[in-house]
Amino acid sequence: MSETFTALMLEDVDGKPRAGFREITKADLPDNDVLVEVAYSSLNYKDGLAISGKGRIARRLPMVAGIDIAGTVVESRSPAWKAGDKVVANGWGMSETEWGAYTRFQRLKPEWLIRLPDAFTMEQAMAIGTAGYTAALCVDALEDWGNIQPGKGEVLVTGAAGGVGSTAVSLLSSKGYAVVASTGRAETHDYLRSLGATAFLDRAELAGEVRPLQKERWSGAVDSVGSTTLANALAQTVYGGAVAACGLAGGHDLPGTVMPHILRSVTLIGVDSVFAPQAKRERAWRTLADHLDRTKLAAMTETHKMSELPDLAKRIVAGLVRGRVVIEIA
Numbered sequence: 039m040s041e042t043f044t045a046l047m048l049e050d051v052d053g054k055p056r057a058g059f060r061e062i063t064k065a066d067l068p069d070n071d072v073l074v075e076v077a078y079s080s081l082n083y084k085d086g087l088a089i090s091g092k093g094r095i096a097r098r099l100p101m102v103a104g105i106d107i108a109g110t111v112v113e114s115r116s117p118a119w120k121a122g123d124k125v126v127a128n129g130w131g132m133s134e135t136e137w138g139a140y141t142r143f144q145r146l147k148p149e150w151l152i153r154l155p156d157a158f159t160m161e162q163a164m165a166i167g168t169a170g171y172t173a174a175l176c177v178d179a180l181e182d183w184g185n186i187q188p189g190k191g192e193v194l195v196t197g198a199a200g201g202v203g204s205t206a207v208s209l210l211s212s213k214g215y216a217v218v219a220s221t222g223r224a225e226t227h228d229y230l231r232s233l234g235a236t237a238f239l240d241r242a243e244l245a246g247e248v249r250p251l252q253k254e255r256w257s258g259a260v261d262s263v264g265s266t267t268l269a270n271a272l273a274q275t276v277y278g279g280a281v282a283a284c285g286l287a288g289g290h291d292l293p294g295t296v297m298p299h300i301l302r303s304v305t306l307i308g309v310d311s312v313f314a315p316q317a318k319r320e321r322a323w324r325t326l327a328d329h330l331d332r333t334k335l336a337a338m339t340e341t342h343k344m345s346e347l348p349d350l351a352k353r354i355v356a357g358l359v360r361g362r363v364v365i366e367i368a
Contacts, residue, residue: 067144119151185278196261209325283308
């Protein structure tokens with residue numbers, strides 16, 4: 039008989055996706071070229087939306103959830119990969135249009151994979167996960183813009199206690215930037231200070247009425263919230279500054295005006311992690327390897343069993359998760 043293993047599946051129940059654990063076999067997996075035994079995954083906000091049913095993430099069902107994978111190649115029809123290779127995959131539509139990580143085995147396309155960086159264990163790579171890799175993309179994008187330098191003004195990080203925010207605070211701090219962490223949870227201040235935040239801003243101050251131009255405060259910003267928070271951050275960014283936006287936890291609208299852009303030359307940089315090209319991915323992982331403090335990474339990480347995912351999903355959507363959550367699959 040074929041060996042069975044557990045997967046967290048999203049299935050159609052009365053027209054709505056519902057998450058549940060199912061026993062599947064390798065024969066059930068997609069016909070992609072590289073079979074990977076999954077060791078670890080992670081829990082991101084998007085994962086929480088998918089599992090809890092609070093957001094329609096999966097665009098086809100049934101679907102194995104989970105957007106991050108770290109594991110070992112078992113079989114490969116691609117010359118790029120061989121059995122025993124340690125690999126990482128982030129995004130590429132996993133949990134949306136492609137089966138994802140919450141399963142002992144998964145078949146993946148060879149172009150989705152990168153080699154596990156020597157600097158990290160599999161568990162550390164998933165402590166970083168899509169959230170940390172996205173934070174690195176944002177930091178790289180801000181520095182590419184050119185007008186943001188350590189010692190020249192403060193950099194704002196919104197949603198600072200979340201996965202993207204925590205990693206962004208740590209990376210920017212290690213690069214010498216003065217980081218202002220925006221959060222609505224005062225109890226996370228000590229945690230964020232340990233990651234390198236030098237000052238704090240209550241998120242309510244960015245959630246109020248949006249005035250087109252406000253006092254110039256931020257040389258740059260990393261925003262994972264969107265909506266009013268992003269609009270206010272743009273209105274407070276200094277002349278020639280930039281905001282790297284990568285999330286919409288607060289909404290997908292942008293209730294601002296063009297005034298910061300045409301009167302202060304403020305740039306809004308959109309950062310996508312799902313389909314980012316290989317060169318950007320590899321650079322982001324180099325940024326993480328060179329500048330992410332491993333002690334700080336451990337401080338922002340907690341590890342849980344796959345069986346705990348339904349409860350963890352509710353917590354992350356409710357804003358009750360701090361930092362990064364690693365999911366042990368094997």
